[in-house]
Amino acid sequence: MKEAFFVSPDYIKQYGLPTSPNELQQHKLIQYRFITSNQLVPVLLNDNGQTVTVEMPNALIVNDTSLMVDAALKGLGIGRIVEPLVTELIDSGQLVPVLPEYWYPYSALYVYFHQDAQKAKRVRVLIDFLLEKLMPPAERKA
Incomplete structure (x- = not known):
C-alpha cells in the first residue's frame, strides 16, 4: 500500500502538474493533522529506495480523510x-495522480482479534469491509 498524491483536472488547468519532487514546493498541499497527537503528517516520498521529506506550503489543514479528498476534488x-x-x-479521471513513481510505501494493514471473536458477526463484517475497501481482489485473504 502506498500514499497517493493527487489533484483535480481543474487544479492542473490552473497550476500545472508537478513533474518532480522539487516542483512540489511551488504547489499547495492539503495537509493532514492527526487528531490525537495534533501533529502534521510529514510529506514523504520514495526516491529509488531513499526516503525524501518535502516541504510544501499548505492550502489548508484537515483532520478528516473525506475532507482531504473533497478539497482535492474542488481543486x-x-x-x-x-x-x-x-x-x-x-480510475474515473476525477482525480489525477501526482508523481506516482515517488509514492511512499506503507506496511500492510493487519487486524488482530481473539480466535473466537471471528465467530461474532460484527467482527466478520468489519474484516470483510476492510478487505473490500483496502485490498485488491487478488490479494484478499480471510
Whole structure:
C-alpha cells in the first residue's frame, strides 16, 4: 500500500502538474493533522529506495480523510491519502495522480482479534469491509 498524491483536472488547468519532487514546493498541499497527537503528517516520498521529506506550503489543514479528498476534488491543492481510498476516483479521471513513481510505501494493514471473536458477526463484517475497501481482489485473504 502506498500514499497517493493527487489533484483535480481543474487544479492542473490552473497550476500545472508537478513533474518532480522539487516542483512540489511551488504547489499547495492539503495537509493532514492527526487528531490525537495534533501533529502534521510529514510529506514523504520514495526516491529509488531513499526516503525524501518535502516541504510544501499548505492550502489548508484537515483532520478528516473525506475532507482531504473533497478539497482535492474542488481543486484546492494536492491531496494525499493511502492509495486504495482514491483508486476509483483516479480510475474515473476525477482525480489525477501526482508523481506516482515517488509514492511512499506503507506496511500492510493487519487486524488482530481473539480466535473466537471471528465467530461474532460484527467482527466478520468489519474484516470483510476492510478487505473490500483496502485490498485488491487478488490479494484478499480471510
